[in-house]
Amino acid sequence: MNHSARAFWLASPGYGEIRDTALTAPGEGEVLVRALYSGVSRGTETLVFRGGVPESQHAAMRAPFQEGDFPGPVKYGYLSVGVVEEGPGELVGRTVFCLYPHQSRYVVPASAVTVVPDHVPAERAVLAGTVETAVNALWDAAPLIGDRIAVVGGGMVGCSVAALLARFPGVRLQLVDADPARARTAEALGAGFASPADALGDCDLVVHASATEAGLTRSLELLAPEGTVVELSWYGDRRISLPLGEAFHSRRLTVRSSQVGTVSPARPGRTYADRLALALALLADPALDALITGESAFEELPDVLPKLASGDIPALCHRVRYAESG
Numbered sequence: 001m002n003h004s005a006r007a008f009w010l011a012s013p014g015y016g017e018i019r020d021t022a023l024t025a026p027g028e029g030e031v032l033v034r035a036l037y038s039g040v041s042r043g044t045e046t047l048v049f050r051g052g053v054p055e056s057q058h059a060a061m062r063a064p065f066q067e068g069d070f071p072g073p074v075k076y077g078y079l080s081v082g083v084v085e086e087g088p089g090e091l092v093g094r095t096v097f098c099l100y101p102h103q104s105r106y107v108v109p110a111s112a113v114t115v116v117p118d119h120v121p122a123e124r125a126v127l128a129g130t131v132e133t134a135v136n137a138l139w140d141a142a143p144l145i146g147d148r149i150a151v152v153g154g155g156m157v158g159c160s161v162a163a164l165l166a167r168f169p170g171v172r173l174q175l176v177d178a179d180p181a182r183a184r185t186a187e188a189l190g191a192g193f194a195s196p197a198d199a200l201g202d203c204d205l206v207v208h209a210s211a212t213e214a215g216l217t218r219s220l221e222l223l224a225p226e227g228t229v230v231e232l233s234w235y236g237d238r239r240i241s242l243p244l245g246e247a248f249h250s251r252r253l254t255v256r257s258s259q260v261g262t263v264s265p266a267r268p269g270r271t272y273a274d275r276l277a278l279a280l281a282l283l284a285d286p287a288l289d290a291l292i293t294g295e296s297a298f299e300e301l302p303d304v305l306p307k308l309a310s311g312d313i314p315a316l317c318h319r320v321r322y323a324e325s326g
Helices: 042-050 128-141 156-165 182-189 213-221 272-282 286-291 298-310
Strands: 003-012 015-023 030-041 080-086 095-098 105-109 113-115 148-152 172-176 192-194 203-208 223-231 254-257 292-297 317-321
Touching: 003 105, 003 298, 015 105, 015 298, 030 042, 030 095, 030 128, 030 298, 042 156, 042 298, 080 105, 113 272, 128 156, 128 203, 128 223, 128 272, 148 156, 148 213, 156 172, 156 182, 156 203, 156 286, 172 182, 182 192, 182 286, 203 213, 213 223, 286 292, 292 298, 298 317
Parallel strands: 148 172, 148 203, 172 192, 203 223, 223 254, 292 317
Antiparallel strands: 003 015, 030 080, 030 105, 030 317, 080 095, 095 113
């Protein structure tokens, strides 16, 4: 039996459209998923929408089920939650998460979907990919009980990291952002809040996720001697400068990268599936609903994404809702 679907495509930088697409019936070991929700990862997806992926990173930036190539036409995205309509009996009827673009229905290998725990609402499960990034970052950062920690940058990734760090015992935690409205989000997540100028220093660890040169510079300034900045920002095709003179060497500071494309080497033996399953389990916490700051219908995406990219719609995670008929 053949099925039809609708998918969002970036036709060219700055211009998106919804296209009809035909699906073949799932074969052995495959599932047909009807989308319920997807999420727009504002940082990465708006970078793609603007055509800002540098040519040297075209391969590294490919999403698992991407079609087309940068800068476009390209079908891009990786935060999809849906219901399995056809496939292995143990999966039919289950709510699943998949790293799939914005599309109403799709066929993928059964191994590409992860069952959403019964106690995690489908509406919240769109955050799984970002919480997975936060899990990997904290595996890399290895925070300790009682650490003094700042998360610089209150976007979707930074807030996800802060939400997980708020569970660590005895830490002094601040979410640092230039937007005072992020104070409300920090409170909902159980974290303190400060503007960049007022942030507490002497940090053992700073997680940087603002994707700005000023944010990374401030992150270094907030460190105690021997402290570490874990860099989560993706700068695309932008070059940044960093003050590595002054007291950088005498204070023995460290800047290290973290990227979700590879499971942290600090956790040997853990797989991508293990990491994603952990992220979904952590989404049982309703405090994480604070990361979803807007919602629109799938049909509205061509109009919504330009506004997300320009900042006309301020957002952490913007949720996309699919009609029952798909």
